[in-house]
Amino acid sequence: MSDITSTDVLIIGGGPTGLALACDLTRRGVACLLLERAARPAAASRAKTIQPRTLEVADDLGVIDRILELGATHVPTRLYDRDRVVSEKVEVAADATSPDAPYAPIWMSQPLLEGILRDRLAELGGRLEMGTQVTAVTQHHGGVTATVRTASGTRRVHARYAVGCDGGRSFVRQQIGVQLQGVSYTEHRWHLADVRVHGLEPGRQHLWTSPEHGILSLFPLPSTDIWQFQASIPADQADPPEPSLELLRHIFAERAAVPGVTITDADWLSLYRINVCLADRYRVDRVFLAGDAAHIHSPAGGQGMNTGVQDAYNLGWKLAAVLTGADAALLDTYEQERRPVAQAVLDDSTARLHAVMQAAGSSDGSSPHKGLTGDFTTGLTIGYPNSPLSQGPTAGGRAPDAPCKDASTRRTVRLFDLQRGPHWTLLSFGDHATDLPQATLPLRAYRITTDPSAAGPTTVIDIDGHAHRAYDALDGETVLIRPDGYIATRCPTHAVRDVLARALAPATAH
Ligand SMILES: Cc1cc2nc3c(=O)[nH]c(=O)nc-3n(C[C@H](O)[C@H](O)[C@H](O)COP(=O)(O)OP(=O)(O)OC[C@H]3O[C@@H](n4cnc5c(N)ncnc54)[C@H](O)[C@@H]3O)c2cc1C
Known part of the structure:
Protein backbone atom coordinates (compact mmCIF):
# COMPACT_ATOMS: atom_id res chain seq x y z
CA MET A 1 0.00 0.00 0.00
CA THR A 73 -38.59 18.17 -25.36
CA HIS A 74 -40.49 16.87 -28.35
CA VAL A 75 -39.70 13.49 -29.82
CA PRO A 76 -42.88 12.30 -31.55
CA THR A 77 -43.57 8.60 -31.85
CA ARG A 78 -44.26 7.28 -35.37
CA LEU A 79 -46.15 4.00 -35.10
CA TYR A 80 -46.00 1.49 -37.97
CA ASP A 81 -47.70 -1.64 -39.09
CA ARG A 82 -44.63 -3.18 -40.74
CA ASP A 83 -43.74 -0.64 -43.50
CA ARG A 84 -47.00 1.34 -43.22
CA VAL A 85 -47.19 4.42 -40.97
CA VAL A 86 -50.24 4.13 -38.71
CA SER A 87 -49.94 7.31 -36.64
CA GLU A 88 -47.58 9.93 -35.31
CA LYS A 89 -48.06 11.58 -31.96
CA VAL A 90 -46.31 13.47 -29.19
CA GLU A 91 -46.76 12.39 -25.62
CA VAL A 92 -49.11 14.83 -23.87
CA ALA A 93 -46.83 15.24 -20.88
CA ALA A 94 -44.21 16.94 -23.04
CA ASP A 95 -46.39 20.08 -23.10
CA ALA A 96 -47.49 19.92 -19.52
CA THR A 97 -45.56 22.81 -18.03
CA SER A 98 -47.27 25.32 -15.75
CA PRO A 99 -46.20 28.28 -13.59
CA ASP A 100 -45.63 25.96 -10.62
CA ALA A 101 -43.79 23.23 -12.62
CA PRO A 102 -41.65 24.80 -15.32
CA TYR A 103 -40.03 21.74 -16.90
CA ALA A 104 -41.40 19.12 -19.30
CA PRO A 105 -39.58 15.77 -19.63
CA VAL A 183 -37.92 -10.81 -8.70
CA SER A 184 -36.57 -11.42 -12.19
CA TYR A 185 -39.12 -11.22 -14.97
CA THR A 186 -37.53 -13.90 -17.11
CA GLU A 187 -40.31 -13.59 -19.69
CA HIS A 188 -39.35 -9.95 -20.35
CA ARG A 189 -36.08 -9.92 -22.27
CA TRP A 190 -34.81 -7.34 -24.74
CA HIS A 191 -32.14 -6.99 -27.35
CA LEU A 192 -30.59 -3.54 -26.96
CA ALA A 193 -27.94 -1.68 -28.91
CA ASP A 194 -26.71 1.73 -29.97
CA VAL A 195 -26.65 1.90 -33.77
CA ARG A 196 -26.52 4.24 -36.72
CA VAL A 197 -29.57 4.21 -38.97
CA HIS A 198 -29.72 5.43 -42.55
CA GLY A 199 -33.04 5.95 -44.33
CA LEU A 200 -35.34 6.74 -41.37
CA GLU A 201 -36.48 10.29 -40.70
CA PRO A 202 -34.58 11.61 -37.66
CA GLY A 203 -36.15 13.58 -34.81
CA ARG A 204 -38.82 10.99 -34.01
CA GLN A 205 -39.03 7.55 -32.48
CA HIS A 206 -40.01 4.78 -34.93
CA LEU A 207 -42.05 2.04 -33.32
CA TRP A 208 -43.40 -1.31 -34.46
CA THR A 209 -45.60 -3.58 -32.39
CA SER A 210 -47.13 -6.95 -33.18
CA PRO A 211 -48.75 -9.78 -31.22
CA GLU A 212 -46.31 -12.20 -32.84
CA HIS A 213 -42.98 -10.42 -32.23
CA GLY A 214 -43.64 -7.76 -29.60
CA ILE A 215 -41.97 -4.35 -29.77
CA LEU A 216 -39.24 -2.87 -31.95
CA SER A 217 -38.18 0.72 -31.29
CA LEU A 218 -35.57 2.89 -32.96
CA PHE A 219 -35.05 6.07 -30.96
CA PRO A 220 -32.77 8.90 -32.19
CA LEU A 221 -30.74 10.22 -29.25
CA PRO A 222 -30.77 14.05 -29.31
CA SER A 223 -27.49 15.87 -30.07
CA THR A 224 -25.88 12.63 -31.32
CA ASP A 225 -26.02 10.53 -34.51
CA ILE A 226 -26.80 7.42 -32.44
CA TRP A 227 -30.12 5.58 -32.33
CA GLN A 228 -31.14 3.35 -29.45
CA PHE A 229 -32.36 -0.02 -30.77
CA GLN A 230 -34.76 -1.92 -28.48
CA ALA A 231 -36.46 -5.16 -29.48
CA SER A 232 -38.47 -7.31 -27.11
CA ILE A 233 -37.75 -11.01 -27.31
CA PRO A 234 -40.88 -13.18 -27.67
CA ALA A 235 -41.69 -14.81 -24.31
CA ASP A 236 -41.79 -18.30 -25.84
CA GLN A 237 -38.31 -18.03 -27.37
CA ALA A 238 -36.11 -20.40 -25.35
CA ASP A 239 -32.37 -19.44 -25.49
CA PRO A 240 -32.39 -16.16 -27.43
CA PRO A 241 -29.16 -15.52 -29.33
CA GLU A 242 -26.63 -12.94 -28.15
CA PRO A 243 -27.19 -9.80 -30.22
CA SER A 244 -25.00 -8.94 -33.23
CA LEU A 245 -25.34 -6.44 -36.07
CA GLU A 246 -26.62 -9.28 -38.26
CA LEU A 247 -29.28 -10.18 -35.68
CA LEU A 248 -30.45 -6.54 -35.41
CA ARG A 249 -30.75 -6.36 -39.21
CA HIS A 250 -32.68 -9.62 -39.23
CA ILE A 251 -35.09 -8.33 -36.54
CA PHE A 252 -35.63 -5.11 -38.50
CA ALA A 253 -36.32 -7.02 -41.73
CA GLU A 254 -38.73 -9.36 -39.93
CA ARG A 255 -40.72 -6.75 -37.97
CA ALA A 256 -40.36 -3.51 -39.92
CA ALA A 257 -39.24 -4.12 -43.49
CA VAL A 258 -39.32 -0.41 -44.32
CA PRO A 259 -37.50 -0.23 -47.69
CA GLY A 260 -34.23 1.70 -48.01
CA VAL A 261 -33.26 1.50 -44.32
CA THR A 262 -29.83 0.25 -43.25
CA ILE A 263 -28.48 -0.28 -39.76
CA THR A 264 -24.72 0.02 -39.15
CA ASP A 265 -22.12 0.50 -36.41
CA ALA A 266 -23.79 -1.52 -33.66
CA ASP A 267 -22.34 -0.86 -30.22
CA TRP A 268 -23.38 -1.71 -26.61
CA LEU A 269 -25.02 -4.92 -27.89
CA SER A 270 -26.83 -6.44 -24.96
CA LEU A 271 -29.40 -9.01 -23.97
CA TYR A 272 -31.26 -7.31 -21.15
CA ARG A 273 -33.33 -9.13 -18.53
CA ILE A 274 -35.68 -7.21 -16.28
CA ASN A 275 -35.08 -7.44 -12.54
CA GLY A 379 -41.53 12.86 -9.94
CA LEU A 380 -43.53 15.98 -9.11
CA THR A 381 -46.01 14.17 -6.87
CA ILE A 382 -43.30 12.58 -4.73
CA GLY A 383 -43.23 13.93 -1.19
CA TYR A 384 -42.35 12.95 2.35
CA PRO A 385 -45.55 13.55 4.37
CA ASN A 386 -44.70 10.77 6.84
CA SER A 387 -41.14 11.90 7.46
CA PRO A 388 -40.12 13.01 10.94
CA LEU A 389 -38.83 16.15 9.21
CA SER A 390 -42.34 17.08 8.01
CA GLN A 391 -44.16 19.01 10.72
CA GLY A 392 -47.84 19.72 10.23
CA PRO A 393 -50.56 18.29 8.03
CA THR A 394 -49.46 19.79 4.69
CA ALA A 395 -45.71 19.39 5.20
CA GLY A 396 -43.55 17.08 3.10
CA GLY A 397 -44.88 18.16 -0.28
CA ARG A 398 -42.70 19.50 -3.07
CA ALA A 399 -42.17 23.27 -2.90
CA PRO A 400 -43.59 24.56 -6.19
CA ASP A 401 -42.24 27.29 -8.45
CA ALA A 402 -44.05 30.54 -9.36
CA PRO A 403 -43.12 33.52 -11.53
CA CYS A 404 -43.08 36.77 -9.47
CA LYS A 405 -41.41 40.17 -9.62
CA ASP A 406 -38.38 41.29 -7.62
CA ALA A 407 -39.52 44.37 -5.65
CA SER A 408 -36.08 46.02 -5.96
CA THR A 409 -35.17 45.40 -9.59
CA ARG A 410 -38.78 45.08 -10.88
CA ARG A 411 -37.53 42.11 -12.92
CA THR A 412 -39.17 38.70 -13.10
CA VAL A 413 -37.95 36.37 -10.42
CA ARG A 414 -39.05 32.77 -9.92
CA LEU A 415 -39.43 31.18 -6.52
CA PHE A 416 -36.91 28.60 -7.79
CA ASP A 417 -34.44 31.48 -8.20
CA LEU A 418 -34.88 32.24 -4.49
CA GLN A 419 -34.43 28.58 -3.52
CA ARG A 420 -31.43 27.87 -5.77
CA GLY A 421 -28.37 27.09 -3.64
CA PRO A 422 -27.60 25.07 -0.53
CA HIS A 423 -29.74 27.12 1.89
CA TRP A 424 -33.17 26.70 3.51
CA THR A 425 -35.82 29.18 2.33
CA LEU A 426 -38.52 30.95 4.33
CA LEU A 427 -41.44 32.46 2.40
CA SER A 428 -43.70 34.77 4.42
CA PHE A 429 -46.90 35.60 2.57
CA GLY A 430 -48.47 39.02 3.12
CA ASP A 431 -47.17 42.24 4.55
CA HIS A 432 -46.22 41.09 8.01
CA ALA A 433 -42.56 41.43 8.91
CA THR A 434 -40.85 38.12 9.67
CA ASP A 435 -39.37 38.03 13.13
CA LEU A 436 -36.49 35.69 12.47
CA PRO A 437 -34.50 33.89 15.14
CA GLN A 438 -30.72 33.91 14.82
CA ALA A 439 -30.39 31.07 12.32
CA THR A 440 -27.57 28.65 12.93
CA LEU A 441 -27.77 27.30 9.42
CA PRO A 442 -27.94 28.93 6.00
CA LEU A 443 -31.46 30.34 5.70
CA ARG A 444 -32.84 32.99 3.37
CA ALA A 445 -36.11 34.72 4.17
CA TYR A 446 -38.39 36.50 1.69
CA ARG A 447 -41.68 38.35 1.94
CA ILE A 448 -44.22 37.47 -0.80
CA THR A 449 -46.75 40.25 -1.26
CA THR A 450 -49.48 41.05 -3.76
CA ASP A 451 -48.95 44.80 -3.23
CA PRO A 452 -47.56 46.02 -6.60
CA SER A 453 -45.93 49.07 -4.99
CA ALA A 454 -44.02 47.08 -2.36
CA ALA A 455 -40.28 47.63 -2.10
CA GLY A 456 -37.35 46.02 -0.29
CA PRO A 457 -34.40 43.79 -1.11
CA THR A 458 -36.00 40.54 0.08
CA THR A 459 -39.52 41.35 -1.05
CA VAL A 460 -41.12 39.61 -3.98
CA ILE A 461 -44.33 40.74 -5.67
CA ASP A 462 -46.74 37.97 -6.53
CA ILE A 463 -48.14 39.89 -9.50
CA ASP A 464 -50.51 37.23 -10.83
CA GLY A 465 -51.13 35.40 -7.57
CA HIS A 466 -49.26 32.28 -8.79
CA ALA A 467 -47.22 31.95 -5.59
CA HIS A 468 -50.23 32.25 -3.28
CA ARG A 469 -52.10 29.68 -5.37
CA ALA A 470 -49.19 27.24 -5.70
CA TYR A 471 -48.65 27.22 -1.93
CA ASP A 472 -52.35 27.53 -1.13
CA ALA A 473 -51.14 30.29 1.19
CA LEU A 474 -53.05 32.99 2.99
CA ASP A 475 -51.51 36.31 3.91
CA GLY A 476 -49.99 36.00 7.35
CA GLU A 477 -48.66 32.49 6.68
CA THR A 478 -45.01 31.42 6.50
CA VAL A 479 -43.63 28.35 4.72
CA LEU A 480 -40.24 26.79 5.51
CA ILE A 481 -38.59 24.98 2.58
CA ARG A 482 -35.81 22.43 2.99
CA PRO A 483 -32.59 22.70 0.99
CA ASP A 484 -33.88 19.91 -1.31
CA GLY A 485 -37.10 21.76 -2.14
CA TYR A 486 -39.68 20.11 0.13
CA ILE A 487 -41.93 21.91 2.60
CA ALA A 488 -40.73 21.31 6.17
CA THR A 489 -43.52 23.19 7.88
CA ARG A 490 -45.91 26.13 7.63
CA CYS A 491 -47.21 28.32 10.39
CA PRO A 492 -48.69 31.75 11.15
CA THR A 493 -45.97 34.32 10.54
CA HIS A 494 -46.32 35.69 14.08
CA ALA A 495 -45.38 32.24 15.45
CA VAL A 496 -42.39 31.72 13.18
CA ARG A 497 -39.70 32.04 15.89
CA ASP A 498 -40.98 29.09 17.91
CA VAL A 499 -41.96 26.94 14.98
CA LEU A 500 -38.68 27.50 13.18
CA ALA A 501 -36.66 26.57 16.22
CA ARG A 502 -38.51 23.22 16.40
CA ALA A 503 -38.48 22.53 12.65
CA LEU A 504 -34.81 23.30 12.26
CA ALA A 505 -33.65 21.46 15.38
CA PRO A 506 -32.90 18.13 13.66
CA ALA A 507 -30.71 19.85 11.06
CA THR A 508 -28.95 22.31 13.35
CA ALA A 509 -25.59 22.09 15.07
CA HIS A 510 -25.83 21.34 18.79
C1 LIG B 1 -31.96 -0.03 -21.57
C2 LIG B 1 -32.07 0.83 -20.38
C3 LIG B 1 -32.94 1.87 -20.42
C4 LIG B 1 -33.08 2.69 -19.32
N1 LIG B 1 -33.95 3.73 -19.42
C5 LIG B 1 -34.06 4.59 -18.37
C6 LIG B 1 -34.86 5.77 -18.48
O1 LIG B 1 -35.50 6.05 -19.50
N2 LIG B 1 -34.91 6.60 -17.42
C7 LIG B 1 -34.21 6.33 -16.28
O2 LIG B 1 -34.29 7.15 -15.35
N3 LIG B 1 -33.42 5.23 -16.15
C8 LIG B 1 -33.33 4.35 -17.17
N4 LIG B 1 -32.49 3.27 -17.07
C9 LIG B 1 -31.80 2.99 -15.81
C10 LIG B 1 -30.53 3.79 -15.63
O3 LIG B 1 -29.61 3.51 -16.65
C11 LIG B 1 -29.95 3.46 -14.27
O4 LIG B 1 -30.97 3.54 -13.30
C12 LIG B 1 -28.80 4.42 -13.90
O5 LIG B 1 -27.64 4.14 -14.66
C13 LIG B 1 -28.43 4.27 -12.42
O6 LIG B 1 -27.42 5.17 -12.10
P1 LIG B 1 -26.41 4.87 -10.92
O7 LIG B 1 -25.46 6.03 -10.91
O8 LIG B 1 -27.16 4.57 -9.69
O9 LIG B 1 -25.66 3.54 -11.33
P2 LIG B 1 -24.77 3.25 -12.60
O10 LIG B 1 -25.14 4.11 -13.75
O11 LIG B 1 -24.80 1.78 -12.80
O12 LIG B 1 -23.32 3.71 -12.16
C14 LIG B 1 -22.56 2.95 -11.25
C15 LIG B 1 -21.08 3.27 -11.46
O13 LIG B 1 -20.31 2.65 -10.44
C16 LIG B 1 -19.11 2.17 -11.00
N5 LIG B 1 -18.60 1.12 -10.11
C17 LIG B 1 -19.13 -0.12 -9.90
N6 LIG B 1 -18.42 -0.80 -8.99
C18 LIG B 1 -17.40 0.03 -8.60
C19 LIG B 1 -16.32 -0.10 -7.69
N7 LIG B 1 -16.14 -1.23 -6.98
N8 LIG B 1 -15.46 0.93 -7.53
C20 LIG B 1 -15.63 2.09 -8.24
N9 LIG B 1 -16.65 2.26 -9.14
C21 LIG B 1 -17.52 1.24 -9.31
C22 LIG B 1 -19.54 1.66 -12.36
O14 LIG B 1 -18.44 1.58 -13.25
C23 LIG B 1 -20.57 2.71 -12.78
O15 LIG B 1 -19.98 3.76 -13.51
C24 LIG B 1 -32.33 2.42 -18.15
C25 LIG B 1 -31.43 1.38 -18.11
C26 LIG B 1 -31.30 0.57 -19.22
C27 LIG B 1 -30.31 -0.55 -19.17
Missing part, protein backbone atom coordinates in the same frame (compact mmCIF):
# COMPACT_ATOMS: atom_id res chain seq x y z
CA SER A 2 1.59 3.20 -1.10
CA ASP A 3 -0.43 6.02 0.51
CA ILE A 4 -3.57 7.00 2.39
CA THR A 5 -6.13 9.63 1.36
CA SER A 6 -8.58 11.21 3.81
CA THR A 7 -11.88 12.85 3.05
CA ASP A 8 -15.24 13.46 4.71
CA VAL A 9 -17.43 11.61 2.21
CA LEU A 10 -16.23 8.88 -0.11
CA ILE A 11 -18.56 8.34 -3.07
CA ILE A 12 -18.11 5.01 -4.84
CA GLY A 13 -19.34 4.95 -8.45
CA GLY A 14 -19.39 7.80 -10.96
CA GLY A 15 -22.74 7.18 -12.69
CA PRO A 16 -25.52 9.80 -12.53
CA THR A 17 -26.20 9.14 -8.82
CA GLY A 18 -22.58 9.48 -7.70
CA LEU A 19 -21.97 12.51 -9.92
CA ALA A 20 -25.09 14.30 -8.63
CA LEU A 21 -24.07 13.61 -5.04
CA ALA A 22 -20.51 14.82 -5.66
CA CYS A 23 -21.81 18.06 -7.24
CA ASP A 24 -24.21 18.65 -4.35
CA LEU A 25 -21.67 17.99 -1.59
CA THR A 26 -18.93 19.98 -3.31
CA ARG A 27 -21.09 23.09 -3.70
CA ARG A 28 -21.91 22.79 0.02
CA GLY A 29 -18.20 22.90 0.80
CA VAL A 30 -18.04 19.26 1.97
CA ALA A 31 -14.73 17.49 1.32
CA CYS A 32 -15.62 14.49 -0.84
CA LEU A 33 -13.93 12.15 -3.27
CA LEU A 34 -15.69 10.35 -6.12
CA LEU A 35 -14.10 7.11 -7.31
CA GLU A 36 -15.07 5.46 -10.61
CA ARG A 37 -13.81 2.04 -11.65
CA ALA A 38 -13.97 2.69 -15.41
CA ALA A 39 -10.97 4.44 -16.91
CA ARG A 40 -13.15 6.26 -19.44
CA PRO A 41 -16.74 7.55 -19.35
CA ALA A 42 -19.36 4.99 -20.40
CA ALA A 43 -20.71 5.51 -23.93
CA ALA A 44 -23.75 3.16 -23.78
CA SER A 45 -26.97 5.14 -24.13
CA ARG A 46 -29.10 3.46 -21.39
CA ALA A 47 -31.53 6.00 -19.82
CA LYS A 48 -32.89 8.65 -22.13
CA THR A 49 -35.59 10.49 -20.17
CA ILE A 50 -34.93 13.21 -17.61
CA GLN A 51 -38.14 13.74 -15.69
CA PRO A 52 -39.46 17.15 -14.58
CA ARG A 53 -38.51 16.72 -10.90
CA THR A 54 -34.96 15.71 -11.85
CA LEU A 55 -34.82 18.82 -14.05
CA GLU A 56 -35.71 20.91 -11.00
CA VAL A 57 -32.81 19.27 -9.18
CA ALA A 58 -30.61 20.01 -12.20
CA ASP A 59 -31.74 23.65 -12.03
CA ASP A 60 -30.60 23.83 -8.41
CA LEU A 61 -27.28 22.11 -9.21
CA GLY A 62 -26.58 24.65 -11.98
CA VAL A 63 -26.80 22.34 -15.02
CA ILE A 64 -30.27 23.03 -16.38
CA ASP A 65 -29.19 25.35 -19.22
CA ARG A 66 -26.82 22.78 -20.68
CA ILE A 67 -29.47 20.05 -20.42
CA LEU A 68 -32.05 22.20 -22.21
CA GLU A 69 -29.45 23.01 -24.86
CA LEU A 70 -28.52 19.39 -25.62
CA GLY A 71 -31.81 17.59 -24.89
CA ALA A 72 -35.12 17.55 -26.76
CA ILE A 106 -36.36 16.01 -21.63
CA TRP A 107 -35.02 13.33 -23.92
CA MET A 108 -31.27 12.95 -23.55
CA SER A 109 -29.03 9.91 -23.43
CA GLN A 110 -27.40 9.06 -20.11
CA PRO A 111 -23.78 9.62 -21.29
CA LEU A 112 -24.62 13.22 -22.20
CA LEU A 113 -26.12 13.90 -18.77
CA GLU A 114 -23.14 12.25 -17.09
CA GLY A 115 -20.80 14.46 -19.14
CA ILE A 116 -22.72 17.58 -18.07
CA LEU A 117 -22.48 16.55 -14.41
CA ARG A 118 -18.76 15.74 -14.74
CA ASP A 119 -18.16 19.20 -16.23
CA ARG A 120 -20.14 20.81 -13.41
CA LEU A 121 -18.18 18.87 -10.80
CA ALA A 122 -14.90 20.06 -12.33
CA GLU A 123 -16.22 23.64 -12.41
CA LEU A 124 -17.11 23.41 -8.71
CA GLY A 125 -13.59 22.13 -7.95
CA GLY A 126 -14.78 18.60 -7.05
CA ARG A 127 -12.58 15.51 -7.06
CA LEU A 128 -13.27 12.60 -9.42
CA GLU A 129 -10.77 9.78 -9.97
CA MET A 130 -11.45 7.56 -12.95
CA GLY A 131 -9.85 4.12 -13.27
CA THR A 132 -10.08 3.60 -9.51
CA GLN A 133 -11.86 0.52 -8.22
CA VAL A 134 -12.91 0.03 -4.62
CA THR A 135 -11.95 -3.52 -3.61
CA ALA A 136 -12.80 -3.52 0.12
CA VAL A 137 -14.90 -1.44 2.50
CA THR A 138 -14.56 -1.73 6.27
CA GLN A 139 -16.13 0.29 9.05
CA HIS A 140 -14.57 1.22 12.36
CA HIS A 141 -15.36 3.64 15.13
CA GLY A 142 -15.75 7.06 13.60
CA GLY A 143 -15.12 6.16 9.99
CA VAL A 144 -14.91 3.99 6.91
CA THR A 145 -11.81 2.69 5.18
CA ALA A 146 -11.85 1.65 1.53
CA THR A 147 -9.11 -0.17 -0.28
CA VAL A 148 -8.81 1.02 -3.86
CA ARG A 149 -6.95 -0.32 -6.87
CA THR A 150 -5.64 1.82 -9.71
CA ALA A 151 -3.26 1.21 -12.62
CA SER A 152 -0.42 2.41 -10.40
CA GLY A 153 -1.17 0.28 -7.36
CA THR A 154 -3.31 -0.09 -4.28
CA ARG A 155 -4.03 2.47 -1.59
CA ARG A 156 -6.48 3.21 1.20
CA VAL A 157 -9.02 5.99 1.58
CA HIS A 158 -10.32 7.00 5.02
CA ALA A 159 -13.64 8.81 5.19
CA ARG A 160 -16.17 9.77 7.82
CA TYR A 161 -18.98 8.47 5.60
CA ALA A 162 -19.15 6.45 2.37
CA VAL A 163 -21.95 6.19 -0.19
CA GLY A 164 -22.22 3.23 -2.56
CA CYS A 165 -23.48 4.62 -5.87
CA ASP A 166 -21.97 1.65 -7.65
CA GLY A 167 -24.95 0.36 -9.61
CA GLY A 168 -27.18 -2.70 -9.63
CA ARG A 169 -24.41 -5.21 -8.89
CA SER A 170 -23.13 -2.99 -6.05
CA PHE A 171 -19.93 -4.23 -4.47
CA VAL A 172 -20.50 -1.85 -1.55
CA ARG A 173 -23.91 -3.42 -0.89
CA GLN A 174 -22.27 -6.85 -0.64
CA GLN A 175 -19.51 -5.53 1.61
CA ILE A 176 -21.99 -4.14 4.14
CA GLY A 177 -24.16 -7.26 4.01
CA VAL A 178 -27.35 -5.67 2.63
CA GLN A 179 -29.67 -7.99 0.70
CA LEU A 180 -31.66 -7.16 -2.42
CA GLN A 181 -35.23 -8.47 -2.32
CA GLY A 182 -37.01 -8.87 -5.61
CA VAL A 276 -37.16 -5.59 -9.97
CA CYS A 277 -35.40 -5.40 -6.60
CA LEU A 278 -35.11 -3.24 -3.49
CA ALA A 279 -32.38 -3.21 -0.84
CA ASP A 280 -33.64 -4.22 2.60
CA ARG A 281 -31.65 -1.35 4.15
CA TYR A 282 -30.21 1.88 2.74
CA ARG A 283 -27.68 2.39 5.49
CA VAL A 284 -25.37 0.35 7.69
CA ASP A 285 -23.74 2.67 10.20
CA ARG A 286 -21.60 5.05 8.16
CA VAL A 287 -22.15 3.51 4.73
CA PHE A 288 -25.16 4.41 2.57
CA LEU A 289 -26.54 3.04 -0.68
CA ALA A 290 -28.06 5.23 -3.40
CA GLY A 291 -29.33 4.80 -6.96
CA ASP A 292 -29.30 1.39 -8.64
CA ALA A 293 -27.22 0.06 -5.73
CA ALA A 294 -30.41 0.39 -3.63
CA HIS A 295 -33.17 -0.26 -6.18
CA ILE A 296 -33.44 -1.76 -9.65
CA HIS A 297 -36.55 -1.53 -11.79
CA SER A 298 -37.89 -2.02 -15.25
CA PRO A 299 -37.09 0.82 -17.66
CA ALA A 300 -40.85 1.38 -18.27
CA GLY A 301 -41.72 4.87 -17.12
CA GLY A 302 -38.07 6.03 -17.32
CA GLN A 303 -37.40 6.13 -13.59
CA GLY A 304 -34.04 4.48 -12.72
CA MET A 305 -31.62 7.30 -13.32
CA ASN A 306 -34.12 9.87 -12.06
CA THR A 307 -34.70 8.07 -8.78
CA GLY A 308 -30.94 7.78 -8.26
CA VAL A 309 -30.34 11.50 -8.80
CA GLN A 310 -33.13 12.28 -6.33
CA ASP A 311 -31.65 9.87 -3.76
CA ALA A 312 -28.41 11.82 -4.02
CA TYR A 313 -30.23 15.13 -3.65
CA ASN A 314 -32.00 13.89 -0.51
CA LEU A 315 -28.81 12.60 1.09
CA GLY A 316 -26.45 15.46 0.16
CA TRP A 317 -27.79 18.20 2.42
CA LYS A 318 -28.23 15.80 5.33
CA LEU A 319 -24.60 14.62 5.16
CA ALA A 320 -23.47 18.25 4.95
CA ALA A 321 -25.58 19.19 8.00
CA VAL A 322 -24.34 16.26 10.10
CA LEU A 323 -20.72 16.94 9.15
CA THR A 324 -21.17 20.46 10.50
CA GLY A 325 -22.67 19.36 13.81
CA ALA A 326 -26.32 18.36 13.30
CA ASP A 327 -27.58 15.27 15.12
CA ALA A 328 -26.56 12.12 13.20
CA ALA A 329 -30.19 10.95 13.51
CA LEU A 330 -30.92 13.28 10.57
CA LEU A 331 -29.24 10.66 8.40
CA ASP A 332 -31.87 8.07 9.41
CA THR A 333 -34.43 10.13 7.51
CA TYR A 334 -32.67 9.29 4.23
CA GLU A 335 -33.93 5.69 4.27
CA GLN A 336 -37.22 6.70 5.92
CA GLU A 337 -37.91 9.11 3.06
CA ARG A 338 -36.35 7.46 0.03
CA ARG A 339 -37.04 3.73 0.46
CA PRO A 340 -40.86 4.15 0.28
CA VAL A 341 -40.36 6.24 -2.86
CA ALA A 342 -38.28 3.45 -4.44
CA GLN A 343 -40.96 0.91 -3.49
CA ALA A 344 -43.60 3.08 -5.20
CA VAL A 345 -41.38 3.48 -8.27
CA LEU A 346 -40.87 -0.30 -8.42
CA ASP A 347 -44.62 -0.95 -8.23
CA ASP A 348 -45.44 1.70 -10.80
CA SER A 349 -42.74 0.74 -13.32
CA THR A 350 -43.63 -2.96 -13.03
CA ALA A 351 -47.31 -2.18 -13.68
CA ARG A 352 -46.29 -0.07 -16.67
CA LEU A 353 -44.08 -2.86 -18.01
CA HIS A 354 -46.97 -5.33 -17.93
CA ALA A 355 -49.28 -2.76 -19.57
CA VAL A 356 -46.74 -2.07 -22.32
CA MET A 357 -46.19 -5.77 -23.05
CA GLN A 358 -49.92 -6.46 -23.01
CA ALA A 359 -50.62 -3.57 -25.40
CA ALA A 360 -47.88 -4.79 -27.74
CA GLY A 361 -49.39 -8.26 -27.68
CA SER A 362 -52.87 -7.06 -28.58
CA SER A 363 -53.87 -7.00 -32.21
CA ASP A 364 -55.56 -3.59 -32.16
CA GLY A 365 -52.35 -1.74 -32.92
CA SER A 366 -52.44 0.14 -29.61
CA SER A 367 -49.26 2.02 -28.91
CA PRO A 368 -47.30 0.52 -26.05
CA HIS A 369 -46.51 4.09 -25.09
CA LYS A 370 -49.98 4.46 -23.66
CA GLY A 371 -49.50 4.94 -19.97
CA LEU A 372 -45.79 5.72 -20.23
CA THR A 373 -46.32 9.24 -19.03
CA GLY A 374 -48.35 10.44 -16.12
CA ASP A 375 -48.13 12.31 -12.92
CA PHE A 376 -46.17 9.74 -10.96
CA THR A 377 -43.35 9.37 -13.49
CA THR A 378 -42.72 13.11 -13.54
